[in-house]
Amino acid sequence: MKVKIAKNSGFCFGVKRAINMAMEAAKKNPKIVTFGPLIHNPQMVEKLEQAGISSVNAISEIKDRPTIIRSHGIKKDILEEIKKKGIEIINATCPYVSKTHEYARHLNEEGYQIIIFGDKNHPEVIALKSYVKGNAIIMDNVDDLPDKKIDKIGIISQTTRNIENFQELIKALVPKCGELRIINTICSATSIRQKSTLKLAKESDLMIVIGGKNSSNTKMLAKISSDFIETYHIELADEIEKRWLFNKENIGITAGASTPDWIIVEVYNKILKCIGNSQKQIHKVEDIPGFKEE
Amino acid sequence: MKVKIAKNSGFCFGVKRAINMAMEAAKKNPKIVTFGPLIHNPQMVEKLEQAGISSVNAISEIKDRPTIIRSHGIKKDILEEIKKKGIEIINATCPYVSKTHEYARHLNEEGYQIIIFGDKNHPEVIALKSYVKGNAIIMDNVDDLPDKKIDKIGIISQTTRNIENFQELIKALVPKCGELRIINTICSATSIRQKSTLKLAKESDLMIVIGGKNSSNTKMLAKISSDFIETYHIELADEIEKRWLFNKENIGITAGASTPDWIIVEVYNKILKCIGNSQKQIHKVEDIPGFKEE
Numbered sequence: 209m210k211v212k213i214a215k216n217s218g219f220c221f222g223v224k225r226a227i228n229m230a231m232e233a234a235k236k237n238p239k240i241v242t243f244g245p246l247i248h249n250p251q252m253v254e255k256l257e258q259a260g261i262s263s264v265n266a267i268s269e270i271k272d273r274p275t276i277i278r279s280h281g282i283k284k285d286i287l288e289e290i291k292k293k294g295i296e297i298i299n300a301t302c303p304y305v306s307k308t309h310e311y312a313r314h315l316n317e318e319g320y321q322i323i324i325f326g327d328k329n330h331p332e333v334i335a336l337k338s339y340v341k342g343n344a345i346i347m348d349n350v351d352d353l354p355d356k357k358i359d360k361i362g363i364i365s366q367t368t369r370n371i372e373n374f375q376e377l378i379k380a381l382v383p384k385c386g387e388l389r390i391i392n393t394i395c396s397a398t399s400i401r402q403k404s405t406l407k408l409a410k411e412s413d414l415m416i417v418i419g420g421k422n423s424s425n426t427k428m429l430a431k432i433s434s435d436f437i438e439t440y441h442i443e444l445a446d447e448i449e450k451r452w453l454f455n456k457e458n459i460g461i462t463a464g465a466s467t468p469d470w471i472i473v474e475v476y477n478k479i480l481k482c483i484g485n486s487q488k489q490i491h492k493v494e495d496i497p498g499f500k501e502e
Numbered sequence: 503m504k505v506k507i508a509k510n511s512g513f514c515f516g517v518k519r520a521i522n523m524a525m526e527a528a529k530k531n532p533k534i535v536t537f538g539p540l541i542h543n544p545q546m547v548e549k550l551e552q553a554g555i556s557s558v559n560a561i562s563e564i565k566d567r568p569t570i571i572r573s574h575g576i577k578k579d580i581l582e583e584i585k586k587k588g589i590e591i592i593n594a595t596c597p598y599v600s601k602t603h604e605y606a607r608h609l610n611e612e613g614y615q616i617i618i619f620g621d622k623n624h625p626e627v628i629a630l631k632s633y634v635k636g637n638a639i640i641m642d643n644v645d646d647l648p649d650k651k652i653d654k655i656g657i658i659s660q661t662t663r664n665i666e667n668f669q670e671l672i673k674a675l676v677p678k679c680g681e682l683r684i685i686n687t688i689c690s691a692t693s694i695r696q697k698s699t700l701k702l703a704k705e706s707d708l709m710i711v712i713g714g715k716n717s718s719n720t721k722m723l724a725k726i727s728s729d730f731i732e733t734y735h736i737e738l739a740d741e742i743e744k745r746w747l748f749n750k751e752n753i754g755i756t757a758g759a760s761t762p763d764w765i766i767v768e769v770y771n772k773i774l775k776c777i778g779n780s781q782k783q784i785h786k787v788e789d790i791p792g793f794k795e796e
Contacts, residue, residue: 387684
């Protein structure tokens, strides 16, 4: 039996950056808070809380404490209100997410009807929508196509979406407008993780996807994988059931962009234990076969 | 046996306009010429010649005569050279085609790599390409995708292309660039003719497509139809062979945007004659069943 991890699994640049910024800020000021969970991983958020970084959900809860803006960004008016109150801001919004705000503003100025390809309930999309003047249309899939033809459409994607689904949507939109301007805001870290997950899923007879149940990019990895093979989306090693592994020859692991290394390592070691192989226990995610595969 | 014509077959706005402009100009000046064939229909071009409007292919052949610019447009430098010589110009370029030249210039100014979706040997594409500063990429289908990722792509279509093929190409281009700006320059007359041809092809067991063998939009109708059913692309009624009609219950006719009414009428009457029905002979294309169908 072989256990392998998808290349480049785990933390992306934006998540690493947000955690580092939060940790550094906490060293200087122990009273610091994040506005909304910093990233979509409950275990990492818990760890941040243990380091004294608690999460608030409303301006009234900030109580003048220095505030870290979560990696997914927050609504424009809320950010402005925090600023207006003179509260110190540490903006940990992923730079790729911040760019989508700029694109929205730019396309707006040029008179495009903005369409956001994403989940209307996701904090990244809620924040992005707030940067659009007028009404942004949010489309989750091709079923949400506008009824009437629109003269000029500008489309931006939630950064963690799947490129193939984005392509399908664009294909469907072409006859719906005179001009269509697409900014491909799907983050390359997202695409790379999706591709390596798909590759591993095709070689495996079981896939374990690790990451927050609230994490958009992790859910996407689970979806891509489950379209090919038996797949379980877990947050923690404890969730693994021995019966999943029964009679499996090739077990694949992948992890979302907000999944910390220590959880991935625990999952790998737990799988080895379940299959009765205790010699190969590892301590670093880099040591799992497949992680650095060319 | 039923014989039906696809809704809206025959002359489009741009072709009608070009012929009217040429005829009016010929009344005022019998020495007039067109630069290249005015439209892509050899029979109509012959009729224009009979009306004294001959076609030239080089500036040296103009010999100072007033010059009609063909409906597909001509290369920018040639147009400028004719102008510079002080020759009177009657510009019969289809206004929808002229618009593609403006879009090319605009996208150029904004720094987009221009891609033209079309046939590199078609006069419309040759003319359009000449309005692009720098190198325009011409793509006939998805096999022509660029190897390297391009930062900003602006894409324009030959006006007579098929929208579904355009959609496929755009879908394939999305991951090939950071930004993709699409101007949907496929003429609505083209789309409408293609849709009604497809509809009729689905109801027929034989299709006769009438129009110039050199006509891009007619060839597209023939392609769309032949993907569904036995199809013959003809220019003239004389080409019809009785054996094609043998044992057919529903015969469909369609005609390109540059096919004159009199040829369509001749084809219809010839079919009726071949199937032994001489009572229903008609004189106007509007009288063919299906032409004005809602």
